Amino acid sequence: MIKILYIILFSLIVANCSFNKVLKKHGVRNLELKQENFVYGVTNINDIRKQLGPPSTKSTFDNDIWIYIEREITSEPLIKLGGNKIITNNVLVLEIDQKGLLMSKNFIDINKMNELDFNQENTEGNFTKKSFVYNFLSSMRQKINDPLGKRKKP
8 A cells, every 4th residue: 555655656746847948938029030020210109019019118208118028037957056047138129209100229139238338336325414304304303292382492
């Protein structure tokens, strides 16, 4: 009876194991291939939505800026403690004019992201204890503690 129980337990464990890597995909698939069809001044909003769907992020300045993201992650082997490894990380930035036509596009893949330079300067804050906010809150606290102003000040 115990041997049968061990066989069933062993078969359940083996059946649930998989040797295929698990891929977690997020965003628009095959973004690099789909964006090649877009032509400046010809492609409009409807064409973009038909091929890529709604944007991941949308902002409005002078022109509309639509951002599409494609990301593919897999897990590392157990030897590397099972962390995540990024396989694909693509970003497509589309700028659309007031008429709804494509003005510019910028495709950034994982290699271009590694080449981006970031500013290394630190911003120092010069906050003082007696700032406007501190003075305002302390006066409010004083009015709450002594609404009539008859209490003796320390």
